[in-house]
Amino acid sequence: xxxxxxxxxxxxxxxxxxxxxxxxxxxxxxxxxxxxxxxxxxxxxxxxxxxxxxxxxxxxxxxxxxxxxxxxxxxxxxxxxxxxxxxxxxxxxxxxxxxxxxxxxxxxxxxxxxxxxxxxxxxxxxxxxxxxxxxxxxxxxxxxxxxxxxxxxxxxxxxxxxxxxxxxxxxxxxxxxxxxxxxxxxxxxxxxxxxxxxxxxxxxxxxxxxxxxxxxxxxxxxxxxxxxxxxxxxxxxxxxxxxxxxxxxxxxxxxxxxxxxxxxxxxxxxxxxxxxxxxxxxxxxxxxxxxxxxxxxxxxxxxxxxxxxxxxxxxxxxxxxxxxxxxxxxxxxxxxxxxxxxxxxxxxxxxxxxxxxxxxxxxxxxxxxxxxxxxxxxxxxxxxxxxxxxxxxxxxxxxxxxxxxxxxxxxxxxxxxxxxxxxxxxxxxxxxxxxxxxxxxxxxxxxxxxxxxxxxxxxxxxxxxxxxxxxxx
Numbered sequence: 001x002x003x004x005x006x007x008x009x010x011x012x013x014x015x016x017x018x019x020x021x022x023x024x025x026x027x028x029x030x031x032x033x034x035x036x037x038x039x040x041x042x043x044x045x046x047x048x049x050x051x052x053x054x055x056x057x058x059x060x061x062x063x064x065x066x067x068x069x070x071x072x073x074x075x076x077x078x079x080x081x082x083x084x085x086x087x088x089x090x091x092x093x094x095x096x097x098x099x100x101x102x103x104x105x106x107x108x109x110x111x112x113x114x115x116x117x118x119x120x121x122x123x124x125x126x127x128x129x130x131x132x133x134x135x136x137x138x139x140x141x142x143x144x145x146x147x148x149x150x151x152x153x154x155x156x157x158x159x160x161x162x163x164x165x166x167x168x169x170x171x172x173x174x175x176x177x178x179x180x181x182x183x184x185x186x187x188x189x190x191x192x193x194x195x196x197x198x199x200x201x202x203x204x205x206x207x208x209x210x211x212x213x214x215x216x217x218x219x220x221x222x223x224x225x226x227x228x229x230x231x232x233x234x235x236x237x238x239x240x241x242x243x244x245x246x247x248x249x250x251x252x253x254x255x256x257x258x259x260x261x262x263x264x265x266x267x268x269x270x271x272x273x274x275x276x277x278x279x280x281x282x283x284x285x286x287x288x289x290x291x292x293x294x295x296x297x298x299x300x301x302x303x304x305x306x307x308x309x310x311x312x313x314x315x316x317x318x319x320x321x322x323x324x325x326x327x328x329x330x331x332x333x334x335x336x337x338x339x340x341x342x343x344x345x346x347x348x349x350x351x352x353x354x355x356x357x358x359x360x361x362x363x364x365x366x367x368x369x370x371x372x373x374x375x376x377x378x379x380x381x382x383x384x385x386x387x388x389x390x391x392x393x394x395x396x397x398x399x400x401x402x403x404x405x406x407x408x409x410x411x412x413x414x415x416x417x418x419x420x421x422x423x424x425x426x427x428x429x430x431x432x433x434x435x436x437x438x439x440x441x442x443x444x445x446x447x448x449x450x451x452x453x454x455x456x457x458x459x460x461x462x463x464x465x466x467x468x469x470x471x472x473x
Contacts (some may be wrong), residue, residue: 020079078233082124084125115210192385193427218422226466234257235255269380271293272384314409316362343403
């Protein structure tokens with residue numbers, strides 16, 4: 001599509017913002033859009049394996065109710081009639097949440113909506129189903145013994161990334177314009193980068209969670225979208241408070257759409273192509289991100305090449321992560337452990353080696369990093385890096401490689417630091433490799449600067465619209 005303002009011929013290719021405009025004008029209905037998305041899912045999900053549960057009847061029932069509200073001129077919320085998917089780590093009333101694991105019994109009562117699911121229902125969203133995740137969200141690719149291998153819409157031989165790989169693949173393929181994912185070390189940003197979406201990891205606590213992640217206060221919830229405006233729209237809904245999350249932030253009444261078009265002229269931007277320690281950045285990733293930064297300069301940003309001045313915190317991230325895996329492992333029976341993903345089992349075994357003292361030392365080192373970055377961000381408005389050091393790699397089954405800190409996260413050195421620091425960070429597509437694979441640019445903001453991150457991403461998107469893959473069944 002050459003004209004960024006032209007409406008797609010297929011409603012499944014519309015953004016949420018476009019769908020809402022069509023509903024408002026009467027040129028399309030939520031039922032039309034939902035049927036188009038369900039048809040896209042039926043056509044592409046067998047090859048991409050992005051959904052582990054499709055609730056077509058439920059979705060159409062919700063769409064009909066939404067259509068009645070729109071016909072009466074009384075939409076119930078800002079996402080009324082918009083098809084949305086939910087990652088299978090997030091509780092959704094009436095549907096099993098299996099967490100990508102054969103250890104979870106689907107035949108139990110599923111009577112609770114997590115805060116994100118509840119807020120989406122209140123806003124009128126049409127919930128489509130659950131998207132795939134590796135077991136307990138344990139890695140940066142999406143495969144598991146339960147659901148098999150999920151694949152990338154740009155090249156199905158490649159991984160969509162993880163752990164929100166199903167959400168990213170679904171949005172990229174037009175199987176719903178918004179997907180809700182989680183991000184504990186890059187799990188929204190990695191797959192959004194690999195699949196060519198916009199993905200946002202908000203400030204920690206901005207989107208309430210329940211139950212809280214067993215991996216602790218590195219885990220965030222955030223949207224995958226076709227465009228930046230849809231993420232702002234989704235965040236206005238998802239950031240509403242929920243008393244079940246004692247770590248959540250106070251009520252934020254601001255409208256993230258209000259400042260979206262304010263541009264970046266005069267903003268102080270630190271450009272760090274390696275964060276001072278990433279030595280194996282793919283040359284095409286580096287080149288694309290350099291071009292994107294030059295575009296930010298053209299748009300009026302005051303950009304300076306500088307590193308934030310910390311050492312690679314891989315050891316901190318993986319140490320705390322492996323201890324979290326060991327914690328979950330000890331809730332499983334021997335029979336459940338026997339059917340677990342071998343990658344998750346290997347993480348748990350690595351976690352078993354940490355003493356209480358070592359965990360506390362890792363926590364203190366994390367605190368020092370967080371303090372350092374709070375101080376660094378006093379001198380700049382935004383920090384820019386590549387999102388992932390490499391393009392999407394080959395999709396593969398679970399348990400195909402030895403587990404180590406480097407194997408788990410060494411190829412994504414730009415994502416996990418900002419889970420430790422809890423800052424908002426997004427990824428926006430900034431080009432394609434010669435093989436036609438998406439490349440992502442990461443924009444990191446100061447703590448609580450979520451609206452600023454969205455504003456900067458929107459400025460770049462206006463200049464460089466997000467491309468879509470050529471889809472094939």
